[in-house]
Amino acid sequence: MADQAWVAEKAMGYIQTEPNIGASELRKKLQAEYKCTIGYHTVNKGKERAKNSLYGTWGKSFQSLLNFKAEIDKRSPGSIVEVDVKRERGEVHFRRFFMALKPCIDGFLAGCRPYVSVDSTFLTGKWNGQLAACTTLDGQNWMFPLAFGFFATETEDNWIWFMQQLHRAIGHLQTLAICTDACKGLENAVKIVFPQAEQRECFRHLMANFKKKFHGDVFGRMWPVAKAYRLETFNYHMAKIFEAEPAVSVYLCTYHNLKWMRCDFNTEIKCDYIHNNLAECFNSWIKGTKELPMDELADAIREKIMILVYRRRRIGEMLQGEILPAIIQQINNRTRQLDHLVVGRSTGESCEVKDTSKNNLRHVVKIGSRECTCLEWQHTGKPCEHALAFLIETADVNFHPYVHEYYSVSRFRAAYAGEIEPITDKSQWPHVNIDFEMVPPVLKSSVGRRRKQRIKSCLEEGGGGGSKRKKKDDNGKTNSQEGGEKEKEKEKKRFGSKNRCKECGILGHRKATCKQNEAKKR
Ligand SMILES: [Zn+2]
Ligand SMILES: [Zn+2]
Known part of the structure; x- marks a missing residue:
């Protein structure tokens, strides 16, 4: 007999391996394994029971x-x-x-x-x-x-x-x-x-908000603005944007006055992520x-x-050499794409590098101080293409001295040197005596069954571009009132008299209360 207790017992294993499993999926699995039909409601309640005995009560x-x-x-x-x-x-x-x-x-x-x-x-x-x-x-x-x-x-x-x-x-x-x-x-x-x-x-969150207000050329130019290492490049693109849409200036100053542009990053951090x-x-x-x-x-x-x-x-224990092999590999790959650069040496330590693909744009590389006027080397801690064009002129060049210590094998090992102590299961944890009973936080009320599928972030496929996330709105306002109205609309649709059962296809009841379901039960 497939009752709640039976489901609770059989579902334990599934829930342990997959705590997030939904009732419908669990139902499918149980039905397949035990060759029987079980009502959705029974599975749902049984799942709750199994969780309670597995994890203790929620409170x-x-x-x-x-x-x-x-x-x-x-x-x-x-x-x-x-x-x-x-x-x-x-x-x-x-x-x-x-x-x-x-x-x-x-x-x-x-x-x-x-x-x-x-x-x-x-x-x-x-x-x-x-x-x-x-x-x-x-x-x-x-x-x-x-x-x-x-x-x-x-x-x-x-x-x-x-x-x-x-x-x-x-x-x-x-x-x-x-x-x-x-x-x-x-x-x-x-x-x-x-x-x-x-x-x-x-920057991605910034743009998710930005695109609600500005479009077209102004929008497209924001990426070169954020990615520019040099202030001159930043200013150049920014000026074009302000020219086309003066309101952008006020908008950015008001809502996005933190550092989202590389040219403003501290070069000591050695991380140039804009996202x-x-x-x-x-x-x-x-x-x-x-x-x-x-x-x-x-x-x-x-x-x-x-x-x-x-x-x-x-x-880390298996790695050899001074600098992480993956980083050296990255640099080696880059040295194969330097045909557009022409090096003019001044000394053994410094040179000018001309970029023939960019109208002979010229940068100055100083190997000794690990810097280039393009600023990329200073920001990332890895030689930029100009520095590489200079370095590869020496046969059998060893890149290790030119990569920042943050990318060294020893730093990587240091990051994972501390061992995380194993601990026992909760029945063996020390029992803390307190003079009060701690109760759960007051639950926020919500209509109907709560959403388990979280709202996708802008980085994920099918995400709403971040714009749907209430909290990250520019004004910091939530649109809960609006959301409440929509919820009610949905509820009406869901629970109105026009329910068609997915099990038998008859109007007037839902799958969970389907008679056919009851009949099939083992
Ligand atoms: Zn450079
Ligand atoms: Zn039915």
Whole structure:
């Protein structure tokens, strides 16, 4: 008999391997495996039961974070794990969580570039809070997870708290760039907690907003503006834009006054990314965990980090030479495309390089100080094409001395040197005695079944160009009222009298309550 208890028992395995599995998919799998027909409703309820027994009830998962913190503090001293609560009407509610493991902090400081990308994404479990994350960049240009946390909404207060914990973890860095999507709360939090940091904003997000206001030639010229290393190039294109559309100037000053143009980046960072790609990497990396209860979620991400660090440490151990082979390969590939450059030597250390494809545009390369007037070398830490044209004139040239240390094998190894301590399952975590019972945060009300499919970001296929994300609107306003109306319209359509059953095709009822379904049940 396929009742809820039966489904709960059989579904355990599926849910463990795929926590995000939907009820319809689970139903298909169960029906295929056990050759029977089960009602959708039965599967859905059974799935809930299975989850409850697997992960404990949702409410307890918040309190369990305290035990998780105790376990991490015990096994990985120096890690920053914080659980913050809020007292409201005599009850203690969970408020927010932060975690940065000691090996990640050390790895960032010793092996990564001083560049941090910060972003947040919706959780899809019973609590629709935010999962915030800080990521950085290793020598291979791979995403390095530095810290993460949870809170209810992207308020300035929550972001300040989150950034303060990050500050405790990494300390005061004189040279640091922080890249965000420039939502107001986070932007202000970065200004308050890391006033010395260079604050960059994602150019792709900027353009998603920009295209709502400006079109045509003005729009197309924005890319050369953002990508230009030299201020002269930036000014040239910017002047053309202002000439065609004077309103752009006011618009950019008002809504996008963070650093999104390369010419304004600090060359010490050695990262010239104009997009917030790392945040997107993190989000797809943790996909499939966002539906878990809080303690399981924190533990699942910790486990992912542990495995990632181990795997990359093994890669580091196998690498040879001074500079990462992938970077040397990149440079070698580039040396095959230098036919358009003509080198005029002045000394053994300096030269002029003419670009015949660009009207004999000429740059000056100084090998000794690792610089070129095109500025690319200074920004990326890797020789630009002009420098390469000069360097390859020497037979058997060794590029290693001309690549920045950030791309060295030793830095890469340093990033993954710290071992993430394995921890036990939650039944064995220290039981923290507190004089109160921590209850879940107050749920935000929502109409109908909540969306599990998150709104796609502008980077993904089929994404709405970022424009649909309420929080990242230029004015920082949400259009929830408008959304509410639309929701109601949809609800009407969905639950009106004209329902056609997908199972039997008859009007007047839905699949979940279909008689045919009941009859087929084993
Ligand atoms: Zn150059
Ligand atoms: Zn039916």
